[in-house]
Amino acid sequence: MGRKSPYPEEFRRDAVALYRASGGKRTYAAVAADLGITGETLRTWVRKDTGRPSPEPPGGSASSPAEELARLRAENQRLLKAEKGVAAGAGDPAPGSRVFRSGGAVSPHRWDFMSENRAAFGVKRICRVLGVSRSGCYRHQATASARAARQAEQAAAVAEIRQIHADHHGAYGAPRIHAELRSRGRKINRKRVARLMRINHIVGRHLRRRKRTTIADKMAPPAPDLVMRDFTATVLNTRWCGDITYIAVGSSWMFLATVIDICSRRVIGWSVADHMRTELVTDAIEMAVAARGGQVDGVVFHTDRGAQYVSRAFAEVCRRHGIRRSMGRVGSSYDNALAESFFQGMKRELLHGRRLTSKAQTRLELFCWLAYYNRRRRHSALGYLTPAEFEQHLISSHTLSLVA
Structure with a gap:
């Protein structure tokens, strides 16, 4: 008789379902890495589960995978049409508006206006009309390359922020995105991340408080409170x-x-x-x-x-x-x-x-x-490490202390 698996049946069943839901687009190793198991372990679970009839979900009706996929696709299309601002083209400016008209946009920066029109009107005349100094105009022209480099760097930062925001399903706000950027080696200030997210309308999710649903049993003897609202611990499994x-x-x-x-x-x-x-x-x-x-x-x-x-x-x-x-x-x-x-x-x-x-x-x-x-999710209480990373650091520190 083989050795009993340390993983519960529910975990193994859900792991197999997660791999099959990828439709072959993800390898055993990629799915297993997200679950903290080996790819060969997941492969064994899938092989053993092959040919078994899928258990009917409790309280739900049985359906084939093809029927379920078709139903989910139809539901997705219905939500895209019904949800405001989600359908393709939602929020686009009207055809022929000034956004698409050549030359319709006017730069809000006076220095950019001066740079574009100095050949036609001359720097001295434009400075007199706008009430600015010529030295400021020349300084603006001399630093054009530096500004272009800063704008390119900012565009790259915004693109990386958008990617992280999308990778985490739109849930991350500025603190966790900042921690993710720092872990990738990018030196960037947290306030700058918040500012770039604000001006580019990148927002994490917020949720209102919900009421509790605990149903107490007044007849059963309760256990004492051994924590007393102190939700801290320095050692695992305490x-x-x-x-x-x-x-x-x-x-x-x-x-x-x-x-x-x-x-x-x-x-x-x-x-x-x-x-x-x-x-x-x-x-x-x-x-x-x-x-x-x-x-x-x-x-x-x-x-x-x-x-x-x-x-x-x-x-x-x-x-x-x-x-x-x-x-x-x-x-x-x-x-x-x-x-x-x-x-x-x-x-x-x-x-x-x-x-x-x-x-x-x-x-x-x-x-x-x-x-x-x-x-994968970074936790603010752990110094923006993931729980798995934090446990690994604890184990490594404990091992080093024993060696010392």
Whole structure:
């Protein structure tokens, strides 16, 4: 009998679905790199899954991949036509307007006007009419090449900012784009990045606060608060936190439960389902334990007082793995602020302004975004490193200290 895989079944199934969704445009190694596994591991999972009937998504109707693709394409075309400012040509100036008329645009800079017309009227006459000095005009002409170089450099910076903004699905604002530029070796001021984004109308996503949906079980005995709003840790696997959020899919709902390592902000366990039974949170904690190699004795897991987290089944799973439960107060989002902040960022970057209709597609997009968050998204609390980079730095520093 072969060795049991350390990865949960849900993770393996979603990884296979992510590879197949690429339609052969991405290699095993490229998809596996986003998930933190090897390409050969992913290849093995796909090979084992070949020929199996795709499981019907919970609560959804079964359909062939071709039918699902056709439906998604039709939905995309409908949204492009219905969404204001998205359709091709939306916002273009009217034909024949001054934007397209030759010579219609007038330069707002007087020095540029003087440079263009000095041969016809003479520098002295133009300076007298505009009330400026001739020395300023000559200085402007002498620095023309330097200005052109600055404009070219600025255009290159704006192009790189647009590329980073697009690579991260329009979610990054000035701080994270600045961190990404610095990691690429470009020396640029953060305020300059903000200014270039502002004048070029490049904006990250923002989301309004949403109300909490925790349903407390008043009959169950709560666990003590071992965190007391101190969401910091210097060592991995000492403090975790988690919560549940909801995602609207058509006329129904899907639910996501997460487990986050407070030290590195990495999502080490998650589960997606169309119900809020206790299995949702126990599956997430089991995945987190497997991701950390099974040795998590003594770790503190902080949650709210939702019915799933105070249930007897969840308490038994925590007891079996040596996990110490911690709970905040009822009705106080600040007592679980880190998990609340994570869900707010996820909904802002992935779900804001979208109307999801397919449960299978929603599950795939959530899985893809969580992999992106762990390995590519820069985190402000980590000095704009990604959670995976931060953990690697911690492990390297610990190894060097042991050698020393």
